[in-house]
Structures are given as structure tokens and as C-alpha cells.
Amino acid sequence: MTAPGRWIQHWDPEDETFWNTTGEKVARRNLYFSVLSEHIGFSIWTLWSVLVLFMGPEYGLTPADKFLLTSMVTLVGAVVRVPYTFAVAIFGGRNWTIISAGLLLVPTVAAFAVMEPGTSFSTFLLVGLLAGIGGGNFASSMTNINAFFPLRKKGWALGLNAGGGNIGVPVIQIAALAIIGANGGPRVLLGIYIPLIVVAAVLAVLYMDNLASVKNDTGAAKDAVKEGHTWIMSFLYIGTFGSFIGYSFAFGQVLTTQFGRTPLQATYLTFIGPLIGSLIRPLGGWLADRYGGAKITLWNYVAMGAATAVLVGASMQKSLPLFVIVFVILFTLTGIGNGSTFKMIPGIFQNKALAKGLEGEAAVLYGRRLSGASMGLIGAVGALGGVGINLAFRQSFLSYGSGTGAFVAFLAYYAVCFAVTWAVYLRRPQARTITTSAATEEKKQLSYAEV
Structure with a gap:
């Protein structure tokens, strides 16, 4: 099954016999070591959300400077997601994991130097x-x-993969808390991560595989760009993942700027929300597998809107305990939403395949091709939400001296996301004269409720 250089030539996870005898074991092994590399990648991406807490008055940076810095880091992380998506098809999943893990040494060593x-x-x-x-x-x-998992397992697998990566955010915050508490400097934190990056790359060399069936397909990228669902899901993912990563970067700065917490006091609180939001993401995927991603996403946006409304009040009243408690709840909801929205993607494109009249393996390949290509675009656009959140906080503090104005804007966005989810994926067609074409259209519409 495996060629030299760890290339797997035959891979058919939808075949239950293949999956039970061979596929599941290989898929899980690749999942676990992929999570490790992604986990460290998230830690390095959010590194500066921690480093700015080390940077006191002696660094000469204003709060606006720090928000701008973290916004630009978030922006780059969003943009590079597009080429990273297609790098898997060009180099192979294992090979690109090795390369991308090694590249993390560049920003870490550079930060150590300056x-x-x-x-x-x-x-x-x-x-x-x-x-x-x-x-x-x-x-x-x-x-x-x-590409490794069958459709029936994608919600759980993608949720675990993303959740394990997301947890790199609170882990680096906890590490920073321990270092600040021990009167250590930022270079101690960076010195810890440099060898960890090397370990992740070596483990990818030893234990991961490439799939020969995942070939470079520029046509898939073009088709994903043309597909309306790619952009609808990108809009929804801004609300979930954009919120998660944006709040992860901004939470500590809001606590120090608006509530007067010291860096140590802020760090005691900042890791809790990202930690719970990361751990609960697989639950969001599992709930979506069981009840339908669109349904979970819809009601999750209701809860996110309610939590944000309470945050507006807590911000106006300057109630730190209420603010922290509700912010952690909002982080939790972003994690559930992250899992449910990403579960929707394979199902949507699988339904598109069936609507085109494709069946069996042809339908599976079509769905896998477009969902894989669209995930990078959706992930990139979703991460841009983190840029918007940091810029919104920056403007809110410049204009009003607090984050209240930003929370009002976020509340409005969640309301629009709720409306879009309902209108596109859950709304029943209006009553009409029953014809063959109308019945077919209704069947297609109803099927999205289960994605």
C-alpha cells in the first residue's frame, strides 16, 4: 500500500472493509501527528498576543500600536492559508507537514533575536x-x-484536528503565565518552543504518510472560488473562527487597557477562554455529525448573540467578574461553532455532487475535491475576522476609551450570520404548485439541513 517515500497509492475510506481493516489505523496516526504540528503552528501564530504583555513602558509602544501589531500578524496568518491549502496536493500531506513545521523556526528565532x-x-x-x-x-x-477520513467521520476528525491545533493558543498563554510568574523574560518562552518545533518536524518524518490520490488540481481551486457556498461558509466562519482567534489575540489587551489589570493578572485569565473553546471544538463537530451542522450553527449564533449582548452591558458597567465569565462563555460558543461550520463543508459539496446526478465513488471524489479546495479559502477568509476584531477594538479604544463599541458591532454581525444560516441552509421552500422540478428543488433544499 505504501510506496517509497511513504506514499499511499490506494486509499478508499468510504469502503467499510478497507476502513475497518487498514484505513482507520493509518488515518488516526496521521491525524495525531498532524495535530501536533498544527498545535505548535497556532502557538507561534498567537505568539505576539503573549509577547505584547511582556512589553511594558520601556518598549515605548502604545495600546494602539499593540493592537495594530497583533492585527497584522493575524492578517498574514489568514492570507498564507490559501497557498498552504494547495501545498498538500503539490508536496504531499506528510512532506508539507515536515516543511511547514520547519518553517516555524524562522519567526521564533527572529523574535528571540529582537x-x-x-x-x-x-x-x-x-x-x-x-x-x-x-x-x-x-x-x-x-x-x-x-482526505483521510470517510464522510461519516469527518465532523469528529476535523473537529479533533482543529481543536488540537486551536489549543496551541491557551498552551502558549499558560507557558507565558508560568514564565512571567517566575520573573522570566520572553526569550525563555521562545527558547522552549524552538526545540519543540524540531521535534514536531522529526515526528512527521517518522510517522506520517502522503496520499497519492490527492493530486495537484488547480481546477479544484477555480471551481471552489466560483462556488457560492464557499463564500457563504466563509462568511459564517468569520463569525466563529474569526471570533475565536480575534478574541484570543485581544482578550489580554482588553483586560490591561480597559480594566487596568497587570500583565500577570491578565495572563491568569486570558488562557481560560481559548482553552475551553479549543477543547470543545470536537464536541461541535460531533453534535453536527448527529444533529446536522446547519442546525447547531444556527442556534449557536443565537447563543453567541446573547452572550455578546451581556458583554456590552458588562463593558459599560465595568464589571470585571461578569465580563470575564461571559467572555469565557463566548469563547466556548466559538469553539462549538467552529466544529459545526467545518462539518457542514463536506456535506454541502457531497449534496452538490448528488444534485448533479453523480453517484457512488464519483460523488465521493467530487465532494472531497471541492471540500478540500474550499477549506483553505474558508479558513483564510474566516481568519480575516480576527483582523477585523483587533482593528475594531483598536478603533473602539481610540474613539470611546473602551471596547463597548466593538462588541456592539460583533453583536450585529452574529445576527446577520444567524439570518444567513437560516435562509440558505434551513429555510423551507415556500408553498408552490407541486411539479417535478419543484419537488426536486425542495429535496435539494431540505438536504442541507443535515449537512
């Missing part, structure tokens, strides 16, 4: 931009793992 008072803001900004490549590991990992 992290001291007296360094110019432009230098910090340039080095911070390098850290953005850590955001790309998510896209390549999700595209790779999507």
Missing part, C-alpha cells in the same frame, strides 16, 4: 509578520486530514 527594549516598532512589526506563517498550518492540516 525581543528587547530599544527595538523599533517597525522591527517588531516585521518580525511579527513572520509569525503569521503559523496560521497556515491549520489550512494544510485540515485539507490533509479531510
Whole structure:
């Protein structure tokens, strides 16, 4: 089954006999080591959300400077997700995991070199931009793992893959908490991650595989760009993952700027939300597998809107306990939504295949081809939501001295996401004269409720 260089020539996870005898074991092994590399990638991507807490008055940066810095890091992480998605087809999943893990050494070593008072803001900004490549590991990992698992297992597998990666955010925050508490400096934190990156790359060399069936297909990218569902799901993913990554970057700065917490006090609180949001993402995928991703996503947006409305009040009243509790709840909801929205993607394109009249293996290949290509685009656009959140906080603090204005904007966005989810994936067709074509259209519409 495996050729030299760890290339698997035959892979058919939809065949239950193949899956039970061979496929599941191989798929799980690749999932676990893919998660490790993606996990460290997330830590390096969100590195500067932690480093700015180390940067006191002696660094000469204003709160607006710090929000701008983290916004630009988020932006690069979003943009590189597009080429990272297609790198899997060009190099192979295993090979690209090795390369992308090794590339994480560049921003980490660069940050180690410049992290001291007296360094110019432009230098910090340039080095911070390098850290953005850590955001790309998510896209390549999700595209790779999507090809390993059958449709009936994708919600769980993609949720676990993404959740294990997302948890890199709170892990680096917890590490920073321990280092700050021990009076250590930022270079201690960076020194810990440099060898971990090497370990992740070596383990990918030893234990991962490439799938020969995942071939370079520029046509898939073009088809995904033309497909309306790619952009609808991108819009919805801005609301879930954009919120998760944006809040992960901004939470500590909001606590220090609006509530006057010290870096140590802020770090005691900032890791809780991302940790729970990461751990619960597989649950969002599992719920979507069982009840339908569109249904879970819809009601999750209702809950996110309610939580954000409470945050507006907590921000206006300057109630730190209520603010922290509800922010953690909102983080939890972003994790559930991340799992449910990404579960929707394979199902949507599988339904598109059936609507085209494709059956059996042809339908599976069509769905896998378009869902894999679209995941990188959806992940990239979704991550841009993190840029918007940091820029919204920056403008809100400049204009009003607090984050209240930003939360009002987020509440409005979640309301629109609710409406889009209902209108596109759950709304029943209006009553009409029953014809063959109308009945067919209704069948297609109803099927989206189960994606």
C-alpha cells in the first residue's frame, strides 16, 4: 500500500472493509501527528498576543500600536492559508507537514533575536509578520486530514484536528503565565518552543504518510472560488473562527487597557477562554455529525448573540467578574461553532455532487475535491475576522476609551450570520404548485439541513 517515500497509492475510506481493516489505523496516526504540528503552528501564530504583555513602558509602544501589531500578524496568518491549502496536493500531506513545521523556526528565532527594549516598532512589526506563517498550518492540516477520513467521520476528525491545533493558543498563554510568574523574560518562552518545533518536524518524518490520490488540481481551486457556498461558509466562519482567534489575540489587551489589570493578572485569565473553546471544538463537530451542522450553527449564533449582548452591558458597567465569565462563555460558543461550520463543508459539496446526478465513488471524489479546495479559502477568509476584531477594538479604544463599541458591532454581525444560516441552509421552500422540478428543488433544499 505504501510506496517509497511513504506514499499511499490506494486509499478508499468510504469502503467499510478497507476502513475497518487498514484505513482507520493509518488515518488516526496521521491525524495525531498532524495535530501536533498544527498545535505548535497556532502557538507561534498567537505568539505576539503573549509577547505584547511582556512589553511594558520601556518598549515605548502604545495600546494602539499593540493592537495594530497583533492585527497584522493575524492578517498574514489568514492570507498564507490559501497557498498552504494547495501545498498538500503539490508536496504531499506528510512532506508539507515536515516543511511547514520547519518553517516555524524562522519567526521564533527572529523574535528571540529582537525581543528587547530599544527595538523599533517597525522591527517588531516585521518580525511579527513572520509569525503569521503559523496560521497556515491549520489550512494544510485540515485539507490533509479531510482526505483521510470517510464522510461519516469527518465532523469528529476535523473537529479533533482543529481543536488540537486551536489549543496551541491557551498552551502558549499558560507557558507565558508560568514564565512571567517566575520573573522570566520572553526569550525563555521562545527558547522552549524552538526545540519543540524540531521535534514536531522529526515526528512527521517518522510517522506520517502522503496520499497519492490527492493530486495537484488547480481546477479544484477555480471551481471552489466560483462556488457560492464557499463564500457563504466563509462568511459564517468569520463569525466563529474569526471570533475565536480575534478574541484570543485581544482578550489580554482588553483586560490591561480597559480594566487596568497587570500583565500577570491578565495572563491568569486570558488562557481560560481559548482553552475551553479549543477543547470543545470536537464536541461541535460531533453534535453536527448527529444533529446536522446547519442546525447547531444556527442556534449557536443565537447563543453567541446573547452572550455578546451581556458583554456590552458588562463593558459599560465595568464589571470585571461578569465580563470575564461571559467572555469565557463566548469563547466556548466559538469553539462549538467552529466544529459545526467545518462539518457542514463536506456535506454541502457531497449534496452538490448528488444534485448533479453523480453517484457512488464519483460523488465521493467530487465532494472531497471541492471540500478540500474550499477549506483553505474558508479558513483564510474566516481568519480575516480576527483582523477585523483587533482593528475594531483598536478603533473602539481610540474613539470611546473602551471596547463597548466593538462588541456592539460583533453583536450585529452574529445576527446577520444567524439570518444567513437560516435562509440558505434551513429555510423551507415556500408553498408552490407541486411539479417535478419543484419537488426536486425542495429535496435539494431540505438536504442541507443535515449537512
